[in-house]
Amino acid sequence: EMQLVESGGGLVQPGGSLRLTCVASGFPFNSYWMGWVRQAPGKGLEWVANINQDESDKDSIGSVRGRFTISRDNAKNSLYLQMISLRDDDTAVYYCVRERRFTHGADLLFDFWGHGTLVTVSS
Amino acid sequence: ESVLTQSPGTLSLSPGERATLSCRASQSVSNDFLAWYQQKPGQAPRLLIYEAAIRATGIPDRFSGSGSGTDFTLTISRLEPEDFAVYFCQEYGSSRGTFGPGTKVDVK
Numbered sequence: 001e002m003q004l005v006e007s008g009g010g011l012v013q014p015g016g017s018l019r020l021t022c023v024a025s026g027f028p029f030n031s032y033w034m035g036w037v038r039q040a041p042g043k044g045l046e047w048v049a050n051i052n053q054d055e056s057d058k059d060s061i062g063s064v065r066g067r068f069t070i071s072r073d074n075a076k077n078s079l080y081l082q083m084i085s086l087r088d089d090d091t092a093v094y095y096c097v098r099e100r101r102f103t104h105g106a107d108l109l110f111d112f113w114g115h116g117t118l119v120t121v122s123s
Numbered sequence: 124e125s126v127l128t129q130s131p132g133t134l135s136l137s138p139g140e141r142a143t144l145s146c147r148a149s150q151s152v153s154n155d156f157l158a159w160y161q162q163k164p165g166q167a168p169r170l171l172i173y174e175a176a177i178r179a180t181g182i183p184d185r186f187s188g189s190g191s192g193t194d195f196t197l198t199i200s201r202l203e204p205e206d207f208a209v210y211f212c213q214e215y216g217s218s219r220g221t222f223g224p225g226t227k228v229d230v231k
Contacts, residue, residue: 107216
């Protein structure tokens with residue numbers, strides 16, 4: 001059975017840091033692009049960052065660039081999101097996602113999601 | 124960057140009825156790279172449809188997608204109790220994976 005299990009969320013003050021972890025199982029982790037999508041309370045979904053199979057290609061939305069770093073450890077089937085300089089508007093549930101590229105150019109399609117971890121930025 | 128608009132915001136229907144959800148893009152969607160996701164309260168989203176009309180693995184055939192260009196539709200032919208949820212459309216590929224605001228399908 002495929003699983004993506006996130007951890008590392010919690011309450012942090014503005015300007016603080018957190019590191020999210022996602023552990024994958026049930027599929028060949030090192031064969032897929034992976035990423036993070038977030039959902040602010042009562043709001044819609046927003047792609048945050050993604051990374052290719054060997055970490056040679058990464059991308060993220062402008063609002064987190066320079067503050068969030070995505071990485072992975074294929075030996076541990078794990079995906080990470082290091083977040084620094086956190087702001088109130090980073091408050092959200094962060095989902096670990098598997099990206100599926102059925103066709104050339106069809107990036108940012110997410111065919112499997114974890115259950116999410118809540119990050120709350122508040123003083 | 125394209126903006127996705129979904130309508131209606133809420134759709135109130137009874138089990139067994141047909142649901143028709145709309146997603147409109149501000150710019151033409153390249154290659155029909157339009158997906159639909161279902162999200163139930165407290166759960167992660169689930170991919171239903173990609174490339175506008177292809178059902179994802181394990182998705183029942185009462186779910187169908189159609190459309191091209193800027194106008195897309197998700198149809199649920201007969202609502203089952205487990206189908207009451209929020210549905211998001213998403214443009215993937217060239218548009219930074221933009222999601223629509225969602226349509227909530229609730230019980231009338």
